[in-house]
Amino acid sequence: MIYFLHGSDGYQSNHRLKQLKSAFQPTDPSGCNQAVFDLTENDWPAVKAGILAMPFLASARQIIIKNGFGAKKKIQEDLADFLPQVPESTGLIIYENQEIDKRNVLWKRLEKLGRTGQAEVKEFPPVKGWDLIRLIESEIAAAGGQIEPAASQKLADYLLASGWRLKQELDKLLAFAAGRAITTNDIELLIKPDFETSIFDLTDQIAGGRSRRALELLERLIEQNANELYILTMIAFQFRHLLLVKSLTEKNGYLSPGNLAQRLAIHPFVAKKALAQSQRFSLLRLKKIYQKILQTDLGIKTGRWEPRLGLELLIARINS
Template sequence: MIFLLHGADSFRRRQKLNELKERFMAAVDTLGQSLIVIDGKTTDARELQDKISAGSLFTKKRMIVIEDIFLNKSETVFTGLLKLCEKHAGAEDNAIIFNEGEIAPTKIKADAKKLFAWLQKQPFVQEFKPLNNSQVIDYAKKAITAKGGQISPGALSLLITRTGNDLWRLDNEITKLVAASAGKAIDNALVIDMVKGEVEDNIFALTDALGSKNSSAALQLLEEQFAAGLSAEYILAMFQRQFKIMLQIKTIQAAERLSEAQIASKLKLHPFVVKKSLSQSSRFTLAELQNGLEQLLKLDYLNKQGRADIKSELYVIVASLR
């Protein structure tokens, strides 16, 4: 049997490969002695011939996994491999699995193109294209449930905004969030605290611009966030968090002089966040921070009541905080 797993989504492709390996080992060889993995980028015709055609002393069936063969620079390896595949295609003794990234037929050589065309005609072919946003959301919901967790709709939206369609990172973040939630539903605050994204640096830059009274730069940065596809709800949540942190720090500093480490411990924040926010808070008066947070919270409330256009109001708030 010949399998072709290919496509840009390496996470789901690897999941499928692991599933095939586990099924083979459970049914044929629990020790994995008949499971062979070949590095396709560096292999040659001799290694392919030896490992595909050789028998096993322990089992009649074998699984041969060939990784990234279409990245091989050899002029001759593909012709010999195609002949080997044609010979073993109908045999039950070997399962040959090709695990490949995204393949552009126009960018591979003639012999490689022939092999790819032949593989595509086999019964077991699966392409793993990157998931779109709704598919990523669906994947995340299932993954969270499978790991024994729960998540609010808003927190799920924040999580996907921060990880995008990088399923390797998304899966890792889900594992951490479920563990940290301790049986409770994952909420916005937990996602904001635990899952870092590029947007966080942009929010810091935006508040820096506001604190410097540079409204034109702040408006440009805000526009860039919308152009990058970030939702108004997400930007609002990040603004609320940053103004809340700055207000907390400003209030603490007014009452008692604490070190950065002491503030981080007191507020349970990462030292880096405290360092940046401490610098930013010095650009605002206590009254400005209170007023800014009040406006953001009011906007959040009006939005939940269906009585506000967040995007337009954010522009107004940014322009007014001068």
């Protein structure tokens, strides 16, 4: 059997790899029938010989190939041509801890084998939104811990997506909680928000009329070397979402986050937050705020204001 595990969420893909390795180990008491090859380091003839080798004192072998898509083009082509010849006694796992160019010849061969049932092809994209909250809660439960619902949502807000960092932060929180339920205070104390989360928090403070807190967050972002024009772009992006959501709800009445997400081509999690924020504003006020954002952009780009001053003035003007 051939297994193809790939995707940018290395934490989940590695979890599946560990499952396959653990399931094989009881069938290989000698420990002689598992091998790992890196196609950026090992020669193709050696890898091929390892795949074709007969099991030693066992009924099967397990071969793991890493970085196949990072190998030279000729090696990738050789592997793609060879895949139909993998013996039944060899479980071949092709593991890629990254996104893949799906125009690649090796990808096309593996995808075809997956469609015909000759391979298990599993992609592991980052988990986001509500799915991330459920993943956090299931991982905490599997580790024998507990987490308050508000804390799991805050952690999802801070991390934005699954990945290796999720595992590291969960281990830290579980150790700190020491048997009690993880709280939002634990999250705020121990976890540094993702950069995009900090931007979203900034726009949330601006939208909520909390200018002092917004200015504190702006200073923190600049200290972290965030580009001022990028911050302005993200503020514009967020208020544009609020404007579109407000316009749609005034025209059509209440719309669910899922409906809004579909209409605006955004994630339901983002739509839910934008829906809640938009209720603080009239449509007219949102239009005026968006105009102020455009004026700030022009003022910075024409040299009227230094970028930081322009952002500080914008925060003050939005809430004046």
